[in-house]
């Protein structure tokens with residue numbers, strides 16, 4: 651375990667950022683949804699300068715759900731993962747979007763270039779044979795040292811919950 655961590659640290663050392671997105675071992679590393687960016691740690695989520703919004707949290711077979719990252723300030727990167735609300739397992743798949751890299755082995759999508767962005771629109775697709783609920787979690791990076799990890803995309807409330815509230 652230590653030697654694996656060491657290798658990851660060495661690989662990252664001296665690299666200004668992962669210009670082509672989080673590597674696939676982001677799927678399995680020890681701190682889930684935290685970039686391995688040296689000593690840098692996440693910013694408090696209540697200072698998040700971006701809106702990360704999913705169009706829904708419920709799905710039927712093959713249902714597409716759009717996840718949008720919107721920034722008043724530009725961002726360089728992101729890493730988002732789809733997880734089942736019921737089981738917390740990785741679920742579904744992302745459609746290829748411009749300048750993104752997909753890690754199908756953990757239902758994750760990341761940036762593929764280091765340019766500054768003000769918006770990313772990503773489309774996730776539910777499995778072919780399933781109804782359920784999903785949430786989208788991950789990281790948005792302003793730059794190598796400043797990022798917000800473990801965020802969860804806002805999603806519309808389910809009609810049943812809205813009725814309870816109303």
Ligand SMILES: *[C@@H]1O[C@H](CO)[C@@H](O)[C@H](O)[C@H]1NC(C)=O
Nearest residue numbers: 747748749763767769770771
């Ligand atoms: C993707 O990259 C191309 C080529 O560099 C660029 O023109 C386009 O605006 C980028 N699209 C997004 C969504 O970043």
Ligand SMILES: *[C@@H]1O[C@H](CO)[C@@H](O)[C@H](O)[C@H]1NC(C)=O
Nearest residue numbers: 666723792793794795796797
């Ligand atoms: C990263 O962003 C933070 C917050 O805006 C800023 O203070 C810092 O100088 C930036 N670092 C780099 C390397 O651009």
